[in-house]
Amino acid sequence: MRDITVLSGGMGGARFLQGLLHGIATGSLPGVAPDARVTVVANTADDIWVHGLKVCPDLDTVMYTLGDGIDLDRGWGRRDETWSTKDELAAYGVEPTWFGLGDRDVATHLVRTQMLDAGYPLSQVTEALCRRWLTTPDGPVVRLLPMTDDRVETHVAIADPESPSGRRVVHFQEYWIRLRAQVPAETLLFVGLEESSPGPGVIDAITDADLVVLPPSNPVVSLGTILGVPRVREAVAATRAPVVGLSPIVGDTHVRGMAEQMLTAIGVEVSAAAVGLHYGSRASGGVLDGWLVDERDADQVARVTDGGLACRAVPLMMSNHDATAAMAAAAIDLVTG
Ligand code: GDP
Ligand code: CA
Secondary structure (H helix, E strand, O other): OOEEEEEEOOHHHHHHHHHHHHHHHOOOOOOOOOOOEEEEEEOOOOOEEEOOEEEOHHHHHHHHHHOOOEOOOOOOOEOOOOOHHHHHHHHOOOOOOOOOOOHHHHHHHHHHHHHHHOOOOHHHHHHHHHHHHOEEOOEEOOEEEEOEOOOOEEEEEEEOOOOOOOEEEEEHHHHHHHOOOOOOOOEEEEEOOOOOOEOOOHHHHHHOOOEEEEOOOOOOOOHHHHHHOOOHHHHHHHOOOOEEEEOOEEOOEEOOOOHHHHHHHOOOOOOHHHHHHHHOEHHHOOOEOEEEEEHHHHHHHHHHHHOOOEEEEEOOOOOOHHHHHHHHHHHHHHHHO
């Protein structure tokens, strides 16, 4: 196979992509050509306007990670970052003060915002930014496509005793960064999602792929939103390519991030099997052919296969590129072997 399409959030998706590319480069993926091309359809529902700048956290995490510009310890933002701009803005007392706007990162947001103001759609802006990060003499490292060019934002309703309605709605970034996802999310609102259209190339990337992968990204606010763009879920359900997913839940908890809070908010049990069954088998109206769970969750395999999905338990910790490439190999083997 030559064309692999991966739907991706930020950190979980980006780490998986590093392993997948490593696997292609080292020839360790079964049936995958050495010149295989990877297309990434990235979540943009985390996007936020701050201080007049358009910030796209998941696009940037994928771009910086695969372009070797990421801060490895934080897992987001630029390496060797400084924070003078953020400090100066805080000194003026302007909100939001909680958003992590690094000085190097600001340059990316300035370029993006200026191009958007000039009338370019996000997809073309992303292509321009990727020219710096993801271009090699042999061609692009990956093709990075925003799920949509339209404005879509995830908002979270939380309890607020001081508000007359008893609740308050905050942007997803405020829930995650300022509130550290430590208060229960009562409802999730995907503003603009139903009216959005797939970004250029998104449907073709799914339809024409030889393999579609749902990496261990957040199933609700990363992959749930991508699949929620009209026609995307249908394209995944209908593609001739096998579709395989890897569980972001290991031993009944997310490894890092906040998949637990988001699954709870939509009423899905926090377990590897439940997430796989939430995506569902294509044979019964879902989006997957196969689902990998971690070896610690081997006792859940039967429950997944009963739901019509091929399933296997393998190590699913993305601790280094080799381990992650082995996950990608197992995923491919599950649906093609
Ligand atoms: P975000 O946009 O930065 O939150 O990143 P994603 O949505 O792409 O992925 C976040 C999810 O990745 C987390 O909620 C975890 O469940 C999952 N995750 C992170 N690290 C690992 C890992 O090593 N193994 C597995 N199986 N899942 C992981
Ligand atoms: Ca994200």
